[in-house]
Amino acid sequence: MANKQKIKGAEALLLSLIAEGTDTIFGYPGGQVIPIYDHLYHHTDRLHHILTRHEQGAVHAAQGYARATGKVGVCLATSGPGATNLVTGIADAMLDSTPIICITGQVPAALLGTDAFQEADTISMTMPISKWNYQVTKASEIPRAIARAYYIARTGRPGPVVIDISKNAQVEEFDFSYKPCIYLRSYHPKPELDKQAVARAVEMLNASEKPLILVGQGVKLAGAERRLVELAEAAGAPMASTLMGISAVPSGHPLFVGNLGMHGNIAANEMTQQSDLILAVGMRFSDRVTGDVKNYAPHAKIIHIDIDSAELGKNLPVELPIHADAGEALEAMKSGIRHKDRSAWIDVAKGCDRREYEEVVRPSSDPQGRFISMYD
Numbered sequence: 001m002a003n004k005q006k007i008k009g010a011e012a013l014l015l016s017l018i019a020e021g022t023d024t025i026f027g028y029p030g031g032q033v034i035p036i037y038d039h040l041y042h043h044t045d046r047l048h049h050i051l052t053r054h055e056q057g058a059v060h061a062a063q064g065y066a067r068a069t070g071k072v073g074v075c076l077a078t079s080g081p082g083a084t085n086l087v088t089g090i091a092d093a094m095l096d097s098t099p100i101i102c103i104t105g106q107v108p109a110a111l112l113g114t115d116a117f118q119e120a121d122t123i124s125m126t127m128p129i130s131k132w133n134y135q136v137t138k139a140s141e142i143p144r145a146i147a148r149a150y151y152i153a154r155t156g157r158p159g160p161v162v163i164d165i166s167k168n169a170q171v172e173e174f175d176f177s178y179k180p181c182i183y184l185r186s187y188h189p190k191p192e193l194d195k196q197a198v199a200r201a202v203e204m205l206n207a208s209e210k211p212l213i214l215v216g217q218g219v220k221l222a223g224a225e226r227r228l229v230e231l232a233e234a235a236g237a238p239m240a241s242t243l244m245g246i247s248a249v250p251s252g253h254p255l256f257v258g259n260l261g262m263h264g265n266i267a268a269n270e271m272t273q274q275s276d277l278i279l280a281v282g283m284r285f286s287d288r289v290t291g292d293v294k295n296y297a298p299h300a301k302i303i304h305i306d307i308d309s310a311e312l313g314k315n316l317p318v319e320l321p322i323h324a325d326a327g328e329a330l331e332a333m334k335s336g337i338r339h340k341d342r343s344a345w346i347d348v349a350k351g352c353d354r355r356e357y358e359e360v361v362r363p364s365s366d367p368q369g370r371f372i373s374m375y376d
Contacts, residue, residue: 005175008039008139009136009169009170009172010038010171011039012139012174014036015176016178020072021071022071023048024048024074025074025076026059028078030077031118032167033077033103035171036103036105055075058089059075059089063098073100075103077102077103078105078118079105079119080118081118081120084125086102086104086126086162087129089102098159099160101146101150103163103165104163104165106164106167107166109169131159131160132149132161133161133163133164134149136164138172139171140172140174147179148184150180150181152187152189156189156307157218157221157308191307191309191323193329194323195332201279201305201322204277204319204320209345210271210274211237211277211279212237212238212271212277213228213231213280214241214260214281215228215241215245215283216241216242216245217242217283218245218282218326219281219326222326224282224326224330225248229249229255230330230334236342238255238346238349239255239256240268246259255346257349257352261288266355267356270352274299276300276301277300278301278303279303279305280318281326285304302317303318303319303322304320304321305324305326306323307325307326
């Protein structure tokens with residue numbers, strides 16, 4: 001969209017969303033976003049607006065849309081209470097690495113800091129729970145702010161971005177043109193792969209007798225499902241999944257041993273405790289997976305691959321942290337892997353599955369048996 005045209009900020013916002021491939025937005029109207037809703041009438045052929053009954057519903061719907069489509073989810077809310085009602089969903093998207101853009105209205109720039117009607121400091125509120133946020137006070141800032149928002153939300157470790165737009169910026173006219181963002185000097189979403197660390201990881205995996213690959217959502221976000229399975233098959237190493245990593249590995253795969261943690265399976269947890277090497281890919285070792293970290297995987301050396309360096313060693317000490325895109329790291333490792341017969345190690349899962357069936361599944365599904373009480 002190189003040709004300039006003189007339009008209002010509200011329409012520029014909608015054209016920017018369309019230029020990024022967005023076709024659906026979720027929202028709830030309010031006074032400080034009325035100009036945006038007025039211009040929506042002219043773009044219903046390209047932008048489908050879904051009216052929710054509450055702003056929290058809009059942000060959660062945007063999350064669901066992002067997860068289901070792989071695209072950036074977009075929601076729209078007014079200033080003050082509208083913006084504050086988004087907070088839970090923004091925080092959730094941050095923790096779950098979900099790419100969404102939350103657009104909030106704001107009082108006119110001349111009234112900022114005066115405690116005007118429904119004014120709230122949206123930027124300060126959302127700074128700790130968003131990947132990036134920005135307040136627009138001039139219409140001419142809108143295209144660049146939206147371009148950056150999409151780039152930041154969808155690259156690296158995905159997450160939520162908040163764009164707060166003052167009402168005056170929505171009604172001002174300016175010469176509009178749109179250029180997608182492909183680079184930011186201060187933002188480096190894709191780390192350079194450390195080949196020495198990869199070589200060390202291959203060496204450790206080849207030497208292991210009881211390796212276990214832990215699969216997190218980062219595998220799916222990187223589109224690395226196939227490469228992960230190929231690596232596991234090459235090594236003959238079993239795989240277990242976090243809740244967020246479910247579907248990264250086919251549940252019927254012979255090397256898949258179940259889900260981890262308090263909501264997981266006996267096999268995955270028992271094998272974690274017996275393992276001598278853990279290769280964790282795109283996961284954060286949350287307390288729901290580890291339980292008491294002092295007793296977690298007592299015999300295992302840990303290799304941790306994650307695109308977010310802040311996660312490496314955050315919850316557990318790791319032998320080998322690898323700051324990398326999951327797909328790149330797995331692809332680089334695959335060529336050096338030597339296959340080992342680990343059938344005895346994989347058979348541990350079969351024994352655990354039988355135990356789980358006898359101790360948990362059958363008693364809870366037998367109507368003639370003793371019912372399970374939450375107080376047992």
